[in-house]
Amino acid sequence: MASRAEAFSARTVLPKPVGRPDDCLVIRGGKPLRGLWRVDGAKNAALPLMVATLLTDGLVTLTNLPGILDVAVLAELLDGLGVEQHWSYADQGLRATFAGVRVTGQPDPEGVRRMRASFLILGPLLARTGVASVALPGGDAIGTRPVDIHLDGLIALGAEISQDHGAITARAPKGLMGANYTLSFPSVGATEHLVMTATLASGRTELRNCAREPEVTDLCRLLVAMGAEIDGIGSDRLVIIGGKRLGGAVHRTIPDRIEAGTIIAAAAATGGEVELRGPGIEDLGAAHDLFLRAGVRLRDVEGGLVASAPPGGLTGTDFVTQPFPGVATDLQPPLMAMMLKAAGSARIDETLFENRFRHVDDMRRLGADIVVRGRTALVRGVQRLSGAAVRGTDVRAASSLAIAGLMAEGETILEGLDHLDRGHAAFTERLAALGADVTRIQR
Ligand code: UD1
Numbered sequence: 001m002a003s004r005a006e007a008f009s010a011r012t013v014l015p016k017p018v019g020r021p022d023d024c025l026v027i028r029g030g031k032p033l034r035g036l037w038r039v040d041g042a043k044n045a046a047l048p049l050m051v052a053t054l055l056t057d058g059l060v061t062l063t064n065l066p067g068i069l070d071v072a073v074l075a076e077l078l079d080g081l082g083v084e085q086h087w088s089y090a091d092q093g094l095r096a097t098f099a100g101v102r103v104t105g106q107p108d109p110e111g112v113r114r115m116r117a118s119f120l121i122l123g124p125l126l127a128r129t130g131v132a133s134v135a136l137p138g139g140d141a142i143g144t145r146p147v148d149i150h151l152d153g154l155i156a157l158g159a160e161i162s163q164d165h166g167a168i169t170a171r172a173p174k175g176l177m178g179a180n181y182t183l184s185f186p187s188v189g190a191t192e193h194l195v196m197t198a199t200l201a202s203g204r205t206e207l208r209n210c211a212r213e214p215e216v217t218d219l220c221r222l223l224v225a226m227g228a229e230i231d232g233i234g235s236d237r238l239v240i241i242g243g244k245r246l247g248g249a250v251h252r253t254i255p256d257r258i259e260a261g262t263i264i265a266a267a268a269a270t271g272g273e274v275e276l277r278g279p280g281i282e283d284l285g286a287a288h289d290l291f292l293r294a295g296v297r298l299r300d301v302e303g304g305l306v307a308s309a310p311p312g313g314l315t316g317t318d319f320v321t322q323p324f325p326g327v328a329t330d331l332q333p334p335l336m337a338m339m340l341k342a343a344g345s346a347r348i349d350e351t352l353f354e355n356r357f358r359h360v361d362d363m364r365r366l367g368a369d370i371v372v373r374g375r376t377a378l379v380r381g382v383q384r385l386s387g388a389a390v391r392g393t394d395v396r397a398a399s400s401l402a403i404a405g406l407m408a409e410g411e412t413i414l415e416g417l418d419h420l421d422r423g424h425a426a427f428t429e430r431l432a433a434l435g436a437d438v439t440r441i442q443r
Contacts, residue, residue: 025414025428027405028437029387032272032309035434039260039278039304040066041093041253043423044330045215047117048192049222049253050074053083053098054124055200056226058248065094065253067425069418070115077111077118081125093253103128109135109167115422119147120189123154123197126170133169149183149190156181157194157201178203178242186211186236186323192219195238199228202243210236213324214283218254225249255279258396259424261287261331264307265338266403266431268296273308274434281305286327290335293317294342314342316381320349333359333400340368341407342381350375359397362390366408384409392416395423402427406436 041064050071053060065071067089075085075096083100103125112118112135125132137147151161151168156179159170178201183190191211196219198205210216212234220233226249229241255278264284267274268291281288281300291298294317295310316339321329329352339346340363350356357377360370365388369380387410392398398420405412414420417440420427428440 042256127200176201178205182208316344316346337403387412
């Protein structure tokens with residue numbers, strides 16, 4: 001099998017880093033995770049950064065991109081729109097240079113349906129070429145996930161929107177113009193979509209009730225490096241003076257705070273100690289406080305942080321998922337896994353997505369004691385979990401079930417690795433390097 005470095009060296013288009021659809025992970029639990037984990041660039045930052053390359057005919061180089069399936073699918077979509085790319089594998093993650101000199105055509109509906117973030121193409125493509133038609137998005141099955149805020153905002157900027165045969169078409173016969181717009185909810189995707197589009201809309205745009213996630217900030221920083229004028233970065237009010245021609249830039253993707261939180265949860269839940277390279281403790285946001293309350297020990301070290309399990313075991317800790325700076329909904333499944341054997345109980349309120357407890361049934365198969373009422377789950381810590389066959393139905397469900405398998409006695413077979421591949425590169429190899437007994441096989 002080619003190493004990660006060989007697989008990614010000097011390609012013009014990123015190859016898909018996936019195994020076969022029937023792959024599964026065989027986990028023999030009970031080993032504490034110990035060692036070093038280099039945290040990849042953030043999936044949720046990388047995808048909008050890549051879409052932003054549509055806004056310019058200059059060369060945009062992005063470094064520290066993660067070698068995950070979603071990045072590969074988006075690379076293909078951009079390639080289909082005429083954005084030339086050169087990919088290489090550097091020690092510090094993937095590096096790609098994008099050249100959208102002649103952007104033309106519409107994104108392949110098949111690719112768009114595979115990933116929600118591809119919907120962000122609509123506004124930038126409209127701004128660049130005057131018309132865009134993008135299939136309604138797919139992605140994780142974690143709720144209804146409408147796109148009404150994206151579309152309302154684009155209409156405020158002067159777009160005319162129509163829907164036909166499962167696709168949204170946007171036109172701007174009079175051009176895009178700056179506007180004042182208040183998002184009805186601080187949607188991450190809609191904020192990113194509107195900021196990008198506003199950079200090419202003429203005049204001043206003021207967006208209120210924006211998402212403040214670090215990934216939104218990372219995107220704004222790239223746009224500024226490309227020549228955009230944006231005030232209020234990191235706050236819920238963004239002011240964009242648009243209409244200027246954007247140019248090239250070089251930008252490093254922020255580390256993945258969700259991957260970091262997932263591995264901290266895995267280290268703590270297995271009684272281990274892991275050094276994470278990339279993020280510092282301050283990058284964990286509200287999850288930092290939650291980890292501390294649960295007893296996880298965290299300390300900053302040069303270039304990263306060290307997470308270790310408390311000698312006396314974890315303590316069940318209540319939490320509520322919220323938009324940033326609250327606890328991220330994407331961490332809810334791994335954090336729930338961390339609570340499965342903790343002392344006492346943990347009440348978990350999921351406020352972002354109505355369908356985000358799909359991992360619970362499978363956790364119960366491993367012996368977990370979880371009761372769900374509406375958007376609240378009550379986890380009572382158990383003495384032991386025992387391996388079983390389980391299936392991850394989205395990226396975070398899959399990683400959380402991997403953690404639960406690492407905590408369980410005997411063998412757990414985890415299916416749904418296509419979901420895991422969407423968000424984590426070489427997950428099996430990197431877990432094995434921490435001492436986990438994990439093997440990826442084809443059934
Ligand atoms: C992004 C992340 C995802 C994370 C989510 C919340 C990416 C690629 N994905 O998704 O991993 O779980 O933020 O942190 O960055 N909503 C509407 N109308 C809209 C848009 C959103 O009602 O037009 C609702 C959604 O249904 C959901 C809530 O707003 O209930 C949050 O969604 P949003 O912040 O938009 O999430 P995404 O950008 O899709």
